[in-house]
Amino acid sequence: xxxxxxxxxxxxxxxxxxxxxxxxxxxxxxxxxxxxxxxxxxxxxxxxxxxxxxxxxxxxxxxxxxxxxxxxxxxxxxxxxxxxxxxxxxxxxxxxxxxxxxxxxxxxxxxxxxxxxxxxxxxxxxxxxxxxxxxxxxxxxxxxxxxxxxxxxxxxxxxxxxxxxxxxxxxxxxxxxxxxxxxxxxxxxxxxxxxxxxxxxxxxxxxxxxxxxxxxxxxxxxxxxxxxxxxxxxxxxxxxxxxxxxxxxxxxxxxxxxxxxxxxxxxxxxx
Ligand code: ADP
Ligand code: MG
Numbered sequence: 282x283x284x285x286x287x288x289x290x291x292x293x294x295x296x297x298x299x300x301x302x303x304x305x306x307x308x309x310x311x312x313x314x315x316x317x318x319x320x321x322x323x324x325x326x327x328x329x330x331x332x333x334x335x336x337x338x339x340x341x342x343x344x345x346x347x348x349x350x351x352x353x354x355x356x357x358x359x360x361x362x363x364x365x366x367x368x369x370x371x372x373x374x375x376x377x378x379x380x381x382x383x384x385x386x387x388x389x390x391x392x393x394x395x396x397x398x399x400x401x402x403x404x405x406x407x408x409x410x411x412x413x414x415x416x417x418x419x420x421x422x423x424x425x426x427x428x429x430x431x432x433x434x435x436x437x438x439x440x441x442x443x444x445x446x447x448x449x450x451x452x453x454x455x456x457x458x459x460x461x462x463x464x465x466x467x468x469x470x471x472x473x474x475x476x477x478x479x480x481x482x483x484x485x486x487x488x489x490x491x492x493x494x495x496x497x498x499x500x501x502x503x504x505x506x507x508x509x510x511x512x513x514x515x516x517x518x519x520x521x522x523x524x525x526x527x528x529x530x531x532x533x534x535x536x537x538x539x540x541x542x543x544x545x546x547x548x549x550x551x552x
Contacts, residue, residue, distance in 0.1 A: 285311035290343035321501035369442030432463025
């Protein structure tokens with residue numbers, strides 16, 4: 282049984298008289314510990330797919346079994362419980378609180394989760410520190426977002442997504458606001474989580490070089506899966522390198538350096 286089992290998924294948005302068919306019968310299995318990229322042109326249904334897979338929304342029809350449980354008909358409170366237990370989210374625009382230090386941002390999910398409030402504050406702090414160490418921000422714990430680079434902000438967001446120890450990491454354009462070097466750093470963190478923790482990664486991107494980090498690339502077109510690529514050897518690039526040597530190697534091997542779009546928060550060129 283796969284961790285994620287999706288069958289004939291459709292999503293229709295109704296806007297007054299108009300119906301938008303965002304997904305038109307998508308079937309997909311994702312195994313535990315797999316790293317999958319979802320790619321496709323703007324409007325092809327990537328975000329819709331991510332929202333359903335991430336239990337942020339439900340499909341119009343079709344089934345979605347997550348970890349053995351059918352989540353396709355759940356109401357919001359049930360979906361929220363599934364999200365809290367199983368899924369960490371990373372978004373293009375980081376979604377950090379402007380005036381809050383990195384360590385406090387990362388402690389927040391434990392405060393708000395149902396089991397989290399039972400964790401003593403000292404332990405919440407310890408866990409948040411460990412998560413920030415995991416993303417190599419041990420020396421930035423007391424910095425606010427304005428005192429961090431784009432790549433560092435995104436790594437705070439990753440630490441926040443991981444602090445509750447979810448099995449799945451979902452990322453919608455995680456490098457979309459980053460220059461290529463910061464994008465590589467973020468991918469390096471994903472590689473580490475994937476290899477060392479066995480986390481399942483589902484990542485939406487429009488950037489081929491970023492997508493090539495995944496083991497499998499699902500290509501959407503008009504709400505359908507058009508093509509599936511196995512990325513084979515290229516995912517092994519990192520494991521041959523020490524983490525200090527990774528940047529150059531990834532840049533040359535994966536052709537990174539095409540996504541230099543500055544650090545604006547509102548950029549959503551991928552749609
Ligand atoms: P992508 O992320 O690949 O750019 P989306 O999943 O965001 O694509 O959108 C797929 C289609 O569904 C697009 O035509 C978009 O305009 C439409 N759509 C997305 N979200 C909504 C919504 N909340 N209401 C109405 N239409 C939507
Ligand atoms: Mg999108």
